[in-house]
Amino acid sequence: MLADLPWNVIALQLFFGLALGCIYVLLASGLSIIYGLLDVVNFAHGTFAMLGAYAVFAAVSLSGSFFVGIVSAIVIVGLIGALTEFLLLKPLYGKDPLLPLLLTFGLSVAIPDAMKIVFGLIGKPVNFPNALTGATLLGPMILPNYRLFIIFFTLFIMISLWLFLKKSDLGMIIRASTRDSLMVQVLGVNVSRIWTIGFAMGIGLAALAGAISVPMMSATPDMGVDMTMVAFVVTVVGGLGSLGGAIVGGLFIGLVVAITSFIAGEYASVSMYVCMAVILLVRPRGLFGEWGRE
Amino acid sequence: MANDSEPTVVRYSDPTPKPTVVFGALVFLVFLPLIVSTPLATEILIWTIFGLGFNLLLGYTGVLSFGHAAYFGLGAYSAGLAFRYWNAGLWTGIGLGILAPMLLACFIGVLAIRRRGVYFAMISLAFGQMLFFLALSPLKEITRGEDGLTHIPVMSIFSVSLNKPLPFYCFVLIITAVMLFVTWRILQSPFGKLLQAFRENEERARACGFNTTLVKFFSLVISSFYAGLAGALDTIFLGYVPLSTLFWLTSGTIVMMTILGGRGTLLGPLVGAGVFLFLQNTISLLTPRWELFVGAIFVAIILLFPAGIVGTIQEKFATYRIARQKT
Numbered sequence: 332m333l334a335d336l337p338w339n340v341i342a343l344q345l346f347f348g349l350a351l352g353c354i355y356v357l358l359a360s361g362l363s364i365i366y367g368l369l370d371v372v373n374f375a376h377g378t379f380a381m382l383g384a385y386a387v388f389a390a391v392s393l394s395g396s397f398f399v400g401i402v403s404a405i406v407i408v409g410l411i412g413a414l415t416e417f418l419l420l421k422p423l424y425g426k427d428p429l430l431p432l433l434l435t436f437g438l439s440v441a442i443p444d445a446m447k448i449v450f451g452l453i454g455k456p457v458n459f460p461n462a463l464t465g466a467t468l469l470g471p472m473i474l475p476n477y478r479l480f481i482i483f484f485t486l487f488i489m490i491s492l493w494l495f496l497k498k499s500d501l502g503m504i505i506r507a508s509t510r511d512s513l514m515v516q517v518l519g520v521n522v523s524r525i526w527t528i529g530f531a532m533g534i535g536l537a538a539l540a541g542a543i544s545v546p547m548m549s550a551t552p553d554m555g556v557d558m559t560m561v562a563f564v565v566t567v568v569g570g571l572g573s574l575g576g577a578i579v580g581g582l583f584i585g586l587v588v589a590i591t592s593f594i595a596g597e598y599a600s601v602s603m604y605v606c607m608a609v610i611l612l613v614r615p616r617g618l619f620g621e622w623g624r625e
Numbered sequence: 626m627a628n629d630s631e632p633t634v635v636r637y638s639d640p641t642p643k644p645t646v647v648f649g650a651l652v653f654l655v656f657l658p659l660i661v662s663t664p665l666a667t668e669i670l671i672w673t674i675f676g677l678g679f680n681l682l683l684g685y686t687g688v689l690s691f692g693h694a695a696y697f698g699l700g701a702y703s704a705g706l707a708f709r710y711w712n713a714g715l716w717t718g719i720g721l722g723i724l725a726p727m728l729l730a731c732f733i734g735v736l737a738i739r740r741r742g743v744y745f746a747m748i749s750l751a752f753g754q755m756l757f758f759l760a761l762s763p764l765k766e767i768t769r770g771e772d773g774l775t776h777i778p779v780m781s782i783f784s785v786s787l788n789k790p791l792p793f794y795c796f797v798l799i800i801t802a803v804m805l806f807v808t809w810r811i812l813q814s815p816f817g818k819l820l821q822a823f824r825e826n827e828e829r830a831r832a833c834g835f836n837t838t839l840v841k842f843f844s845l846v847i848s849s850f851y852a853g854l855a856g857a858l859d860t861i862f863l864g865y866v867p868l869s870t871l872f873w874l875t876s877g878t879i880v881m882m883t884i885l886g887g888r889g890t891l892l893g894p895l896v897g898a899g900v901f902l903f904l905q906n907t908i909s910l911l912t913p914r915w916e917l918f919v920g921a922i923f924v925a926i927i928l929l930f931p932a933g934i935v936g937t938i939q940e941k942f943a944t945y946r947i948a949r950q951k952t
Contacts, residue, residue: 372692372743422928429689432743433884434927436691438875441920448914556873560754563747571744597762604755611736611748 339471344593345586348555350478352585353485354540359565360492367509367572368529370428371420372453374436377539377558378443383408383538384550385446388455397460397546404542405535412534415455417529439559443552456549481543488539488594489578496574505529509572564607570617579618638858647660647809650892651802663790664862665906669899670797672860672882677808678851679879684888685812686844687824688738689746692753693879695733696726696849698871699756700856705774705866706767715780715787722857723850729841730849734842750873755869774866775951787861797858809891811847820844824889874916881923887933 386404496502569580592599704722707713886897
């Protein structure tokens with residue numbers, strides 16, 4: 332089926348898959364950071380991405396600038412994340428490890444309904460920013476500018492994140508706390524605050540993923556569940572708690588979804604779960620997972 | 626890792642549920658249709674059966690499945706398809722509705738039960754969504770997609786038609802009583818004691834020479850038996866199979882009910898299902914946004930009373946008894 336098509340059509344689908352994969356990478360890396368640092372699987376991850384989408388909508392209608400929208404989405408939703416961790420999750424540490432997970436699940440049930448009350452049931456569209464409409468010609472291929480922007484922007488974010496974690500003092504403390512938080516605490520660091528910061532960072536990444544996907548698929552209250560699902564599948568495929576796994580897994584799943592929705596549209600939503608089942612069969616710890624953490 | 630230090634596990638165990646309490650609950654259930662409407666009472670019983678199985682897995686074994694809608698929905702669809710296309714009898718349909726989810730549980734169990742808790746929760750949720758999307762679009766020809774499976778013939782037992790509320794309530798009540806007894810027997814059996822031992826300390830149980838993976842696997846399969854049965858009964862009750870039986874919120878609902886009622890207590894699922902459905906029905910009279918309130922109540926329960934209604938009452942009762950013994 333694929334062989335009959337001109338190669339540039341296939342290449343364009345791969346390009347779409349790459350852009351989609353970039354959004355998945357942002358989602359899954361946020362989930363991974365939170366899990367690595369706090370041992371909490373955030374069931375409300377997609378819900379926070381949904382909040383990011385609405386934050387962009389609100390900020391764009393107020394200020395008119397898409398980039399102000401993106402920044403305010405990260406900041407506002409990141410702060411909501413920090414508050415959530417501080418008020419709701421902190422009391423649960425050291426108790427049954429399933430409780431934080433159940434709590435975030437409760438949030439993912441309640442928050443979309445709150446958004447329905449505030450913004451209504453109908454999706455809120457955001458226009459493509461003026462600077463990013465149109466397309467770039469690359470040989471015989473026409474590449475939409477907005478998707479090019481997503482790819483380069485994600486690249487920029489991931490490199491900044493990597494530099495931050497590798498080079499900065501705070502990043503070093505975060506990596507150390509991921510390894511052994513008790514030891515870091517013994518060395519005199521306020522680990523509790525590091526957890527709040529880490530949680531806010533992960534939520535900020537989720538909000539960013541929601542924010543940049545809005546112009547392609549308007550913000551709806553129920554978009555969160557699908558995004559949580561994507562984050563989970565990518566994390567299982569890539570390996571839990573591994574940033575490299577989130578990147579490779581995200582791009583891989585993005586490509587798979589784009590290709591299946593092109594050749595067999597009705598299987599598009601199923602394909603990523605099939606991928607996950609296959610990975611679980613042949614490599615249970617995920618592509619980049621460490622033994623013992625699964 | 627936040628939970629690196631030894632977690633102080635609160636014990637929710639309910640070692641010997643008193644027969645008087647269980648019989649009392651059953652007598653109460655006989656009169657339930659006088660308190661709430663018969664359809665609501667039936668719904669409570671169906672979710673109770675579902676919850677009894679789910680509690681076996683979450684409350685007694687300590688395994689959190691977030692994809693139990695897959696077993697419930699598969700049971701509902703298998704029974705519905707058998708009734709509609711094969712003109713299957715009542716018991717054949719229910720039997721198929723139980724068998725199919727058990728096979729699915731075997732498959733998911735083999736793939737994922739080895740994984741540690743949170744990982745299993747994620748994987749089970751993802752498989753549940755997979756089934757939902759399969760029924761939604763690729764299998765639309767058979768499942769009728771978003772419309773749900775309609776035109777299911779009316780079932781009858783001993784020539785009593787089950788489409789009238791009260792006879793069907795009695796039918797479900799008998800099954801609920803049987804399942805309550807079966808659950809009670811399972812918990813008294815060596816197998817049941819093993820489940821509880823794993824929840825308390827899996828490492829130690831393994832060190833004692835028990836195959837923890839195998840027992841968790843069986844716990845999952847048994848739990849899917851209950852879910853399938855509940856799903857099949859739901860099909861007969863509604864007369865059609867809505868796609869929402871496979872939706873993630875169905876998995877979430879059974880989690881919330883079990884936590885609300887008290888996980889690891891025999892009567893927790895019954896109390897949880899009753900309170901949850903009563904709240905849901907009452908709130909949705911006032912506002913269509915019942916999920917907001919139910920979600921918020923659930924968050925509050927997790928923060929304030931993680932042992933749930935029955936669990937908290939038991940704890941209070943135990944502290945009261947200890948206090949009285951001292952004086």
